[in-house]
Amino acid sequence: MFRSAKIHALAAVVALGAPATAKANVIEGTAEVIDGDSLRVGGSEVRLFGVDAPEFTQTCYSDGAPVACGIMAKEALEGMIGGGRLVCTPQDTDAFGRVVARCRTSGVDVGDALVASGWATAFRRYGDDYIAAEARARASRAGIWRWDFQRPEDFRASQQSAPEPRRTTRTGTLAIAAPRRYESGGMCRIKGNHSRRGDWIYHLPGMPYYDATRAEVYFCTEAQAQAAGYRRAIVR
Structure with missing residues (x-):
């Protein structure tokens, strides 16, 4: 009888503890x-x-x-x-x-x-x-x-882009390459526009949907776009 009571008591403790463990998850x-x-x-x-x-x-x-x-x-x-x-x-x-x-x-x-x-x-x-x-x-x-x-x-995957290339100086020291310029026929090609959310975004030539993007402003380099408060069209 005493043994049976102990078993029931233990079962009750386990039953009470199970929901608490599940709730923690x-x-x-x-x-x-x-x-x-x-x-x-x-x-x-x-x-x-x-x-x-x-x-x-x-x-x-x-x-x-x-x-x-x-x-x-x-x-x-x-x-x-x-x-x-x-x-x-x-x-x-x-x-x-x-x-x-x-x-x-x-x-x-x-x-x-x-x-x-x-x-x-x-x-x-x-x-x-x-x-x-x-x-x-x-x-x-x-x-x-x-x-x-x-x-x-x-x-x-299509939004991932390679980092800017590096160049070697005459002394052999590595340095960051000069900013790439996106222009053709004397016209800057980086497109900047505002999203519905209010974000200022720029699109580089060759990016998916670049051709479908309506430009509100153009830039020659990413540095120019960033200085104007725009960010590259990327995803998390």
């Missing part, structure tokens, strides 16, 4: 949307698991006309959350130190909802959880599937 709170698949929840930056939304600076194309689908993806995620409370279960940590997690609001899987509505693609590199949702969105031409676009992963 969960991130909860209202969310601030950073972009189409990233949020800040309870003081932690969270990347949604298994989905890949257009980057904030990414552009889609409708019959050749640019569409700010990166901004629209962020707005779609904001609309889904609507100030509600999120419960995020961590799965991993990415190269940027963000928590990669599955998040729910009112019992709804945010990642699944985002892909099903066409505002993110299934991130196949990390799993096949949302491939079916993507197929449905693609079939119905929902969200970004109504336009032409690069998959976000390919867009990010």
Whole structure:
């Protein structure tokens, strides 16, 4: 009898301790949307698991006309959350130190909802959880599937550029190369414009979508653009 009571007491302790351990692994709170698949929840930056939304600076194309689908993806995620409370279960940590997690609001899987509505693609590199949702969105031409676009992963890769080359002086000492000038026919070729978000961004010749970008101002060198308060069109 005494032995049985001890066993029941121990079981009760384990049962009481289990939820506390599980809760410690969960991130909860209202969310601030950073972009189409990233949020800040309870003081932690969270990347949604298994989905890949257009980057904030990414552009889609409708019959050749640019569409700010990166901004629209962020707005779609904001609309889904609507100030509600999120419960995020961590799965991993990415190269940027963000928590990669599955998040729910009112019992709804945010990642699944985002892909099903066409505002993110299934991130196949990390799993096949949302491939079916993507197929449905693609079939119905929902969200970004109504336009032409690069998959976000390919867009990010296309934005990477090699560092400025270095040169060797006559004495053999390495020095930073002179700033490259982007000009042709006496005209500067770096395009500067303002995003809807209010950022001042410049695009170099040869960058994806350079030809589709409407220039508000031109620069000959990156140094000139940066001195004027512009930043290069890049993604995280």
